[in-house]
Amino acid sequence: MDGQDSAILVTGAAGFIGAAVSEALMARGQPVVGIDNMNDYYPVSLKRARLERIAARYGNLFQFREVDFADMDALTSAMADQSLAGIVHLGAQAGVRYSLENPQAYVASNLAGHVNMLELARAREVGHMVYASSSSVYGGNAKLPFAVEDRADHPVSLYAATKKADELMSETYAHLFRIPLTGLRFFTVYGPWGRPDMAMWKFTDRILSDRPIDVYNHGEMHRDFTYIDDIVGGVLACLDRPPADDGEEKAGGSVKPHALYNIGNNRSEHLMRLIEVLEDACGRKAQLDLLPMQPGDVPATYADIAALTRDTGYAPSTPIEEGVPRFVDWFRAYHSR
Template structure:
């Protein structure tokens, strides 16, 4: 199979591209290598992909929010499916930089939908987010729950992406699958995420900011479990059979949660990081930040039933793997 992967230099995009190449697939990777976090990490991920012997990797440094540039770059390049992971990430950053989210997550998503329509793409898988659930009191979070009350612009753009995808599945019968990711972590992760920040601070004997005084729970999901789910979804496009799909669509459009189905208290997560680092954290207890949520908890029954998805990695295993990678990457 030949797959177009957007955000290929990102955390999940890099891991997915590795996995696709490992099974012999060809990948066209797109990324604009923006400076939201240190582009050196993104360049390192691309360099890592270039060293893989199996499959094939064709990297295009471009911004998919530029539709003429996107079309021109892909002229003469065929692909069977799209996995659209590229986006402006980050809940808190969206409060200060809303225009970046509209450009990347709304304009950019529309461009990918138009590309899929023009090419007659067999399946378009796209990244949504657990953030769409906001402060839902129904736990665990089900894909059949209404998500009409986002608490950040980032979450609102991801919900909008789901709605646009539903429209294209309905109008053009494009097979679409949206994936609501839950707190992904692991080697090659993102510096703006709590695990990276905590690890760096603990190893440098600096304090860590613990929001809501530590009274938070997250459904931490290890990167390998995420990728297993993404590939299972990619290989099984939703049927255009009029039957209701997860998320409620009767068009060829499914929405799945991909999480660990095991929310962990923030305090326990920090305990595991401390043990992996071999030293205690200096905890700076703070109130809840605007746009943040108290708990994320994935109901994964839909993807379990349809595709056999079964995450296997606990934070007791996954966090030490990340800390070991972090030490290696930074030569500590």
């Protein structure tokens, strides 16, 4: 993007993907302002460790501000004197199962918070905002792989419903205010500095400590596992390519500057295969606690990434046979500090 003297605002900068994207931006010389509310959905110590790593590597390019973007007054105040070249909005209340326990957290962060970020982008006339959606919007779609053209109006969790709502609100803002927006439907992301609520972390932790792992739907699950470096490359490629706005009214309406893409690995792994790879990386067998499907879960995810590849050249290259051992090595090192 243009505007190297201006910063990219990254929300959720202390989170898994947010921290990795921030580092990648600064590695190419782009100043970053990161914001995060540092909530305790998972241990804040991990979030602080990510920020410490960033500060140690890129302190001269990085500013961090602890702020909740669901609070419009706080967000406006925090950004008052900051010049912005663009926004990567990755902050959200994550987790499918947790949405059954604490729905208000999703309403505040994923609905009110997303509108606040759209309003900030509008007020500051940013050149492009990339935001996080989710593969969860596809619900129980039986057609595989999931394509962005597929219907996504039958969510099976509140989390998925909020992410679909984010897409719809973004479509409206792109139409009314011509704000360039790109939504990314993330599939299952894993890798070093990942999240403790994700299966990769939970399985590794339990295998290494000789405790049984919970395997839902009796192992008959498929997931599109995508390594963090591949994801980061895709996010930056999208940020550099704002969607076109032709501004002309046509029979089907004008082409709004709003793009939606799947971002995944373009292959769906059987859960039991993932466990085999983890066992090899950990050097021990897993104890399996086979359980029924959980409310809000879906049996399979699989990303059709043809549109993203066509428009940006996105080409994920890390199979689980390479990515999983890297995660396990990091996990051991992190817990031996």
